[in-house]
Amino acid sequence: MAAKVDHAQFRLVIPSQTRYLNLVTGLAKRASLVAGLDDATAAKVSIAVDEAVTNVILHAYRGEGEHSVELELRFTEQALEIHIWHTGQGIRSDQLVLPDPKEYIKHPRKGGLGLLLMSRFMDEVQFKADAVSGRNECCLIKKIS
C-alpha cells in the first residue's frame, strides 16, 4: 500500500552552497503566494528565507559546501511555516542579540542585519536544537491574515 502523503507540506534538500540561494528564495516567494500572502509579503518572506539559509551556509557550516540544508514548507490555514534544518553550529533563540537599527545607523559596519530582517519580516523566528538527532532548526512563521 502506498504511504499516505501529506499534500500540505513538502521538503527540499540543497547543498550548503550559496549558488542555490536564488532557487530557494524563488521557491519561498512562490510558496507564499500559494499560501495566500500578497506580493509584498511574499517578497519579505523570501528575504527572510535567504537570510536564514545564508546564516546556515556561512556561519553554521563556515562556508563549507559539502553539507546539506533541508527545508520543509508547511501550509496550514493559519500560517506558512518554513523549517530549515542543518547539522552545523547551532544557535538558540535565547542567545540572540538583535542589533538596534538606530545604533547601527550611527555606527555603520558590515554584518549583523540578517537576523534583524528575519525578525522584522516574519511573525515568528525560532531556533531549536535536537540533542538526539544532532540537528539544529530555524523555524520561520508567517501568519495568513
Add this chain to the structure above:
Amino acid sequence: MADLSIAVRHIGDVAVILPAGFINAHTVREFEEALEGQVQQGRYKILLNCKDLNYISSAGLGAIMGLIETVRENDGDILLSNLQENVFAIFDTLGFTQLYRVFHEEDQALAAVAPERKA
C-alpha cells in the same frame, strides 16, 4: 541568465551603478568589487540606480555600509534611486532611508549630488 549583472556609467564625477538581478551572499562580491572599483578610481559620488534590482539581502546592504564612511570622508556620498517596492521595504525597515538619500528618478539624484548639472 546570470543572477546579477552590473553596468557602470560616469556622468561628470558621479559614478552611476546599475545592478540588475539579485544581490545575495552568492553575488555580493561582484557588487562589492563594482563599488570598491569606483572608490579606488577616486570616484566618491556614487549613485545606485536600482531600477533593475529585483532583490537585495543583508549581504548587499553590508557592502554599501562598508563604504559609506570612506566616501563621506572624501566629500562624496552614496545615493539611491528607482527602488522597486520590495527593495525599498528592506532599506526602510532597517531605517536606512534615514542614512541614505533616496530619489524616485536618476535625474533627481544627479541634480542633488551635482547641482551644477542640469537635470
